[in-house]
Amino acid sequence: MDAAFQQATMPDAAMPDAAAHGGRDARTLLRFITCGSVDDGKSTLIGRLLYEAGAVFDDQLTALDSDSARLGTTGGARDFALLVDGLAAEREQGITIDVAYRYFSTPRRSFIVADTPGHEQYTRNMATGASTADAAILLVDARKGLLAQTRRHSCIVAAMGVRQIVVAVNKMDLVGFDEGVFRAIEAEYARIAAPLGFLRITAIPVCAREGDNLAAGSSRMPWYRGEALLPLLDMIEPGARGARDAAFAMPVQWVNRPDADFRGFSGTIASGQVRRGDVVTVLPSGRESSIARIVTRDGDRENAHADEAVTLVLADEVDVSRGDVLTAASAVRASARPRTRDVIEARLIVTGEAPMRVGAAFLVKLGTAMTGATLTAIRDMVDIESYASVAAETLGMNAIGHVTLRFDKPLVLTDFAANAVLGGFILIDRATNETRAFGFVLPDPPMRMARETPLARLVARGFGPAGSAQRKARLEVVTWRLFSALAVAGIVAALTGMAAFAMIAGLADLVLRPLARMLHHALWLKLHARQDAELLDGGGI
Amino acid sequence: MTVMPHLRRLEAEAIFILREVVATAGKPVLLYSIGKDSAVLLHLALKAFHPGRLPFPLLHVDTGWKFREMITFRDETVRRLGLDLIVHVNEEGVRAGINPVVSGSRLHTDVMKTQGLKQALDKYGFDAAFGGARRDEEKSRAKERIFSLRSPGHRWDPKNQRPEPWALFNTRKKPGESFRVFPLSNWTEADVWAYIAQEDIPVVPLYFAKTRPVVRRGGTLIMRDDERLPLLPGEGVENRMIRFRTLGCYPLTGAIESEASTLDGIIAEMNASRASERQGRLVDHDGMASMEAKKQEGYF
Numbered sequence: 001m002d003a004a005f006q007q008a009t010m011p012d013a014a015m016p017d018a019a020a021h022g023g024r025d026a027r028t029l030l031r032f033i034t035c036g037s038v039d040d041g042k043s044t045l046i047g048r049l050l051y052e053a054g055a056v057f058d059d060q061l062t063a064l065d066s067d068s069a070r071l072g073t074t075g076g077a078r079d080f081a082l083l084v085d086g087l088a089a090e091r092e093q094g095i096t097i098d099v100a101y102r103y104f105s106t107p108r109r110s111f112i113v114a115d116t117p118g119h120e121q122y123t124r125n126m127a128t129g130a131s132t133a134d135a136a137i138l139l140v141d142a143r144k145g146l147l148a149q150t151r152r153h154s155c156i157v158a159a160m161g162v163r164q165i166v167v168a169v170n171k172m173d174l175v176g177f178d179e180g181v182f183r184a185i186e187a188e189y190a191r192i193a194a195p196l197g198f199l200r201i202t203a204i205p206v207c208a209r210e211g212d213n214l215a216a217g218s219s220r221m222p223w224y225r226g227e228a229l230l231p232l233l234d235m236i237e238p239g240a241r242g243a244r245d246a247a248f249a250m251p252v253q254w255v256n257r258p259d260a261d262f263r264g265f266s267g268t269i270a271s272g273q274v275r276r277g278d279v280v281t282v283l284p285s286g287r288e289s290s291i292a293r294i295v296t297r298d299g300d301r302e303n304a305h306a307d308e309a310v311t312l313v314l315a316d317e318v319d320v321s322r323g324d325v326l327t328a329a330s331a332v333r334a335s336a337r338p339r340t341r342d343v344i345e346a347r348l349i350v351t352g353e354a355p356m357r358v359g360a361a362f363l364v365k366l367g368t369a370m371t372g373a374t375l376t377a378i379r380d381m382v383d384i385e386s387y388a389s390v391a392a393e394t395l396g397m398n399a400i401g402h403v404t405l406r407f408d409k410p411l412v413l414t415d416f417a418a419n420a421v422l423g424g425f426i427l428i429d430r431a432t433n434e435t436r437a438f439g440f441v442l443p444d445p446p447m448r449m450a451r452e453t454p455l456a457r458l459v460a461r462g463f464g465p466a467g468s469a470q471r472k473a474r475l476e477v478v479t480w481r482l483f484s485a486l487a488v489a490g491i492v493a494a495l496t497g498m499a500a501f502a503m504i505a506g507l508a509d510l511v512l513r514p515l516a517r518m519l520h521h522a523l524w525l526k527l528h529a530r531q532d533a534e535l536l537d538g539g540g541i
Numbered sequence: 542m543t544v545m546p547h548l549r550r551l552e553a554e555a556i557f558i559l560r561e562v563v564a565t566a567g568k569p570v571l572l573y574s575i576g577k578d579s580a581v582l583l584h585l586a587l588k589a590f591h592p593g594r595l596p597f598p599l600l601h602v603d604t605g606w607k608f609r610e611m612i613t614f615r616d617e618t619v620r621r622l623g624l625d626l627i628v629h630v631n632e633e634g635v636r637a638g639i640n641p642v643v644s645g646s647r648l649h650t651d652v653m654k655t656q657g658l659k660q661a662l663d664k665y666g667f668d669a670a671f672g673g674a675r676r677d678e679e680k681s682r683a684k685e686r687i688f689s690l691r692s693p694g695h696r697w698d699p700k701n702q703r704p705e706p707w708a709l710f711n712t713r714k715k716p717g718e719s720f721r722v723f724p725l726s727n728w729t730e731a732d733v734w735a736y737i738a739q740e741d742i743p744v745v746p747l748y749f750a751k752t753r754p755v756v757r758r759g760g761t762l763i764m765r766d767d768e769r770l771p772l773l774p775g776e777g778v779e780n781r782m783i784r785f786r787t788l789g790c791y792p793l794t795g796a797i798e799s800e801a802s803t804l805d806g807i808i809a810e811m812n813a814s815r816a817s818e819r820q821g822r823l824v825d826h827d828g829m830a831s832m833e834a835k836k837q838e839g840y841f
Contacts, residue, residue: 029547057817098684098702103677103729110547112727124704131706160706253557254564258593266589268557268708297591308549309556309589322564351704365709368564426709433713438706 027105030238033114033129035157036139037149041170045139045208046102046115047080052215052230053111055104056083080209099125108234118149123156123398124351127438130160131424134238137166137229138189142175142205146188148385155384158196159349159400159440161420164236165193167203168229172221173210179223195387204229246306248272248280248328249338249414249422251367252320256311264295264311265320267368270421271414274312274328275303282318283325283412284340289314323369325412325422338422342410343376345442348401352429352436355394356401362436364407366425372408373427379403395437402442416440485510548736552585555724557708558687559589559671562722563596565712566669572658573599573626575611576788577744578673578725580618581733584742585724586671587622598625600661600670604653605630606641606790608766614745627665631657641792642770649790659695662719669720677729687726693717730786731811738804748807750784750799761795786811 036042050056056064060083068079102113114129116122130136136157140150157165167189175181186203193201204213205224212218213228227235249270256264274280278291293313294301304310312326320326327338350356356375364373381392381401395401416423425439489506493499562569571586573579586595601615619626634652641649662670676683686702688710703711714720725733737744755762756776763770764785765778770792772778783796784807801810 027547029550058815060817098699100680100683101676101727102683103727105729105731110729110732128704128706254560256590256593262592264592266560268553295592297588307553309553309560311591363713365711368561420707424707424709426706426711428711428713433711433715435703435711438704 027107028109028238029112030109030135030233030236031112031114031133032135032137032233032236033116033126033133033157033162034137034139035116035118035126035129035153036170037118037141037144037147040118040139040141041081041208042118042139043081043083043115044079045137045168045170045206045214046113047083048208048211048214049113049230050083050102050104051080052211053104053106055102098122099129106230106234111233118153120149120152120398123152124349124435124438126153127156127160127349127351130157130162131420131438133157133160133162135164135166135233135236136162137168140167140169140185140189142169142171142181142185145185146192150189151192151385151387154193154196155382155387155400156349158198159347160438161416161440163197163199165198165201166229166232167201168208169203169205170208172205172212173207177205177218177220179205179221182224202226202232204232246271246419247337248274248278248326249419250274250310250312250326251369251412251422252322252324252326253368254322255320262313263317264293264313265326266309266311267326268309268421269304269306270325270367271306271419272328273303273305276301278328280314280326280328282320283327283338284410285319285324287318289316289318291315323367325367327412338412338414339444340410340412341444342407344405344407344413345379345445346403346405346425347416347440347442348395348399348403348427348437350395350397350399350401350437352434353397354429354436355396356403356437357394361430362427363430364405364411364425364427364439366411366413366439366441367422369411371411372430374406375403376406377404405439413441415443417443481510481514484513548732548739551728551732552588552736554708554727555582555585556589558710558722558724559586561710561712562669562671562720563590566720568665568667569597569669569671570600570627570662570665570667571595571597571671572673573601573615574673574788575601575607575615575745576673577733577737577748578675580742580744581728581736582671582673582725583618583622583624584740595624597671598627600627600629600665600667602654602657602661603628603630604641604649604657604790605635606649606653606769606792608745608747608764608788608791610747611745611788614743618743627661629657629661629664631660640769641790646793649793653790662695667719668714669722671722671724673725674723675725675728675730675733676723685723685726687723688712689721689723690714691719691721695719697721731808734804734808734811738808745788747785747788750782750802750806752780753783753796754778755781755783755796762798763794764791764796766791 034042034046064080064083065078067082068077098117100115102115104111104113114133116126116129138150138153138157140146154165167186169182169185172182182203182205189203190201204226205221206213206229207218208214212220213224215230216228218224226232249272250267251270252265253267256262256266274291274294276291276294279288280291281288291312292315294304295311295313301310314320325338348356358375358378360375362373362375363370378392378395379402380389381395381399382388383390384400392399392401395403412422414422423441425441426435427437427439428434429436485506488509489502492505493502496502571582573583583599590596599619615626618624631653634657637652639649639652674682676685681699684699685697686705688703688705689697690703691697705711712720736742754765756765756770756772756778758773758776762781762783764783781798782800784799784801785794785796788794799810801807
């Protein structure tokens with residue numbers, strides 16, 4: 001056993017900045033994604049950014065020049081796109097298929113770039129790149145202006161939680177560096193992006209191939225007084241993934257039990273901060289204990305913050321396993337506080353090829369928990385070009401829809417808007433293990449009962465979840481049956497004047513008619529050997 | 542609100558990945574190749590599972606042509622930290638007389654590394670193998686997932702990779718399938734050295750400049766680590782101040798002339814360099830997209 005096994009106490013009252021840890025490098029990290037349509041020059045922009053930032057080495061440039069002569073789309077001139085299109089299929093087809101991650105840095109910060117494909121069939125790869133991005137660069141071809149794809153990419157980026165957008169209007173050289181063209185695109189984008197709720201939108205006119213407005217301003221566009229792209233990326237505020245000001249929450253990832261004397265719960269803190277001595281609640285069990293130690297190999301800590309990977313030791317012997325969430329009660333917004341649910345409203349982005357239908361069963365992975373999940377209702381689908389809500393029976397690949405899910409056991413979660421760690425999930429195919437959808441927990445609907453009563457559960461099982469199209473249709477059939485039985489009773493009462501007689505006739509109608517209907521249907525099938533679900537559903541006639 | 546500096550974020554991300562594998566895999570293993578990336582990976586693993594011992598062994602696929610200082614460093618590290626190490630050699634390859642000098646880099650790498658690795662994984666039944674590969678090293682690596690699913694024959698299918706949103710890794714697999722897992726995916730060469738300096742992680746002395754015997758061959762400086770490297774007519778051994786940016790099989794790894802004998806020196810030299818890290822790795826230059834082809838065949 002090595003020396004670090006011995007305990008040491010390292011007071012760490014300050015935020016975990018570089019100084020507190022003795023680190024030399026205080027640069028921050030910004031992750032961004034680039035998206036655009038085919039031929040907007042996305043890969044060229046990234047290749048050029050890497051080059052401008054000094055992240056392309058001489059041997060790579062030599063290889064690039066020989067590749068450019070052979071495969072380039074620039075007539076033999078240096079084709080920066082070939083720096084980033086890594087897969088053989090991509091270089092052959094001259095398109096980006098998969099998300100590629102690129103790295104470069106400036107004196108102020110390190111960057112991780114997700115270069116993502118524009119093709120609709122690779123939407124899931126774009127959504128993947130967006131999931132960890134602090135900002136998105138949206139490429140627009142100055143000659144073509146905004147396309148349906150621009151609207152689609154904006155919608156996906158917004159759905160994945162990206163709040164800062166840079167609109168890079170590329171190929172300005174091909175429109176004569178005309179300010180009018182740029183301003184028109186800038187204004188049009190502000191208009192179409194209005195419903196998406198971005199925090200900040202900045203438009204920059206660029207020429208990626210020649211490097212205008214990338215590292216420094218362009219003498220060819222003196223009318224543009226804003227920042228060039230690299231200086232702008234240096235200034236964008238990266239969002240902490242786990243909000244520090246929210247209540248403490250840590251999904252337990254692994255129980256560290258090397259021997260009988262030590263039992264720690266390892267995980268990465270999703271939100272808030274924790275201090276030694278804090279009282280914590282284990283969800284979903286609800287048991288309480290307090291933090292006895294915050295263990296790291298660099299010594300015990302007094303406190304720890306969101307995004308840090310730690311091991312917590314509790315003061316009491318409580319039952320905790322992977323998938324549980326350690327939380328602290330705190331006076332924060334209800335939407336940010338983890339809650340335990342077995343039925344949720346969620347948004348899905350479908351990533352698998354097979355369409356998703358009501359009744360389908362999956363595995364859900366949320367935080368570190370995994371259980372079974374059933375799609376119980378599809379409420380609507382978002383048209384990702386017009387952003388309008390439309391009705392849908394199924395959700396096909398790349399669709400964004402609003403659904404209801406029922407889990408096999410309750411999960412601890414938050415709204416996605418409050419925290420992606422406990423509000424984002426994936427649905428996994430039970431047979432193929434394919435990732436079928438990305439999911440986003442939505443707020444509980446206002447009408448929802450705080451705790452489902454047995455009656456509500458029974459109604460939900462028979463009629464479908466509250467508010468679903470399925471429930472509405474079944475309720476209509478049932479009310480029509482009741483109404484027709486009442487009508488029969490009423491007619492009998494009017495004709496005979498005997499209440500008892502009317503009641504018997506009404507009840508007989510209610511009970512006997514469906515039986516007669518089923519009998520007739522069975523005979524009909526025998527005669528015609530043909531089934532028609534629509535007709536059967538016309539019950540109550 | 543303070544934002545975590547990027548090395549802390551990278552460290553936390555890697556620890557999360559290491560723990561996720563141990564929590565979900567049946568029998569994980571850490572592919573230990575003795576280089577600086579392996580050193581960082583091992584250090585992160587010690588942090589992730591502290592105060593416990595590593596819940597998996599280390600596996601070194603030995604081609605028989607590693608620098609002697611690498612083997613010494615490996616054995617010393619294992620002893621110092623009390624680790625379980627499995628050393629696997631492809632005996633069939635040895636019997637067939639495969640070696641980098643005569644067989645060429647391509648055949649040697651395929652038989653002794655790729656086939657050797659597959660043999661070892663199958664022999665011990667490992668279903669998840671950690672590797673120290675980084676996405677900034679090579680173009681096809683830039684597109685590989687952190688959890689890279691391999692078929693029962695260890696093949697990588699670049700066109701059928703699972704999306705990895707947030708930190709939600711789909712760790713489900715069928716019998717016979719396995720994962721290669723890359724906790725350092727988002728690290729760069731500069732990050733690795735900055736972290737080694739920050740955490741004071743021991744690395745093989747070959748990374749530091751020293752006077753060593755080299756042969757100049759085809760524009761590359763090859764260190765003559767032992768007598769097995771035959772001298773061609775007209776070649777002579779000279780003593781030069783050199784160091785290595787990456788470490789592999791010694792006849793396939795080019796040295797660079799350097800005065801950098803300290804960590805600060807290495808970092809300064811790297812920042813000023815105009816050549817990429819893998820320039821000295823002869824195995825990468827066996828034709829275009831060659832790393833992609835190797836990975837599809839099961840190379841990690």
